[in-house]
Amino acid sequence: MVKKKSFLRTLGFWTLIAALVIFVTYPFAWMVSVSFRYDTDAFEPGIIPKRPTLDTYAILLGFKKSVREELSNEQQQLLEIIKTLPEEQQAAVLAQIKAQRKKNLSHF
Amino acid sequence: MAVMSLREKDARFGWKLVLPTVIIIALLILYPVFYNIYLSFFEVSISDAPNKFVGLQNYKEILTDSSFWKSFGITLLFTFTTVIGSILLGLGVALLMNREFPGRGIVRALLLLPYVTPLIAIVFAWKYIFLPIDGPLMKFLAYFGMDPGNDFVNNPNNAFWVVSIFNIWRNFPFVYLMLLSRLQSINSDYYEAAEIDGASNWQKFVHITLPELYFVIASVALLRGIWNFYKFDEVYLMSKFANTLPIYIYEKAFTGVPEQGVAAAIATILFVIMISLIGIYVKKVLKW
Known part of the structure; x- marks a missing residue:
């Protein structure tokens, strides 16, 4: 196939791909992002956590006690x-x- | 002892071989179906008291219940919206992914994410997106002058659209995969021949790509239609106000004063409708 590629077409194509990738991965990225936050930061805006932490994973795997456990x-x-x-x-x-x-x- | 021909012997032997499977299938599939039909003629008691036979009373009650017809309409609309939406999106994406471009492998892999992530985790992510005031979608819409305080998820008027969008998002990768695998097997000679005859891109799409994809699209639409007509988990977890029929059945059967007989009758009606729709569809569209 012979095709003349115009700049506009290429741009449009890549915009489409970018939009698609964002549409597909945004909720997933948010899920991953929240998993690296403290509970109190869960609703902070932005996809990159400002105070990243591995706390939630430590609690999940039993290396650390959650607040709820400590209270009770x-x-x-x-x-x-x-x-x-x-x-x-x-x-x-x-x-x-x-x-x-x-x-x-x-x-x- | 009667003399059996070899053929008869073979047939008997064959039956013996498949019998265990047939029995298991009958127990696992047919028994619940018939038990459900049986229940639909009874007023099911939740205590030790025996069920009371009421004949067609349950059916009469449902067919005169306006909220049943309302959720029936919503379910049909939901099924059509999500099937058409996910097929259009899946087709578009499959066409995009059928081209060569750098990074195609990684984009193709990312596209499968919605389909493979655990449902409950992704539901929470989507609820966050639709969250009033703090949610990213609300913030985005606020630039265009919309009130960011709107609660889309818990508003019965909007819940339907939220659930539909979520369902399309979650299920289009399935459609995309099926269509892409068919697209890749279309012989490129057809396109070259069409180009020599001076066909435009649109003409190539309509006269080569679509006819080649016809049966895949039709089968995928059938599968997605069946799944979404009965879809409970994705709808109920996303919003309890979407009010499709499976949720209506659930509420009838397990919440408030349980009316399991009525719920069974609704399920039976759905079963009959679905069986006849599938029968017509398979004959007319898939041309079996």
């Missing part, structure tokens, strides 16, 4: 309180807590 570490606090009790009482209290938990769970 009742278990840990409870254990620490029990440790302050006299030694002979510790076992009894733990057993009681366990029994209580079981009772609460059985409702479901």
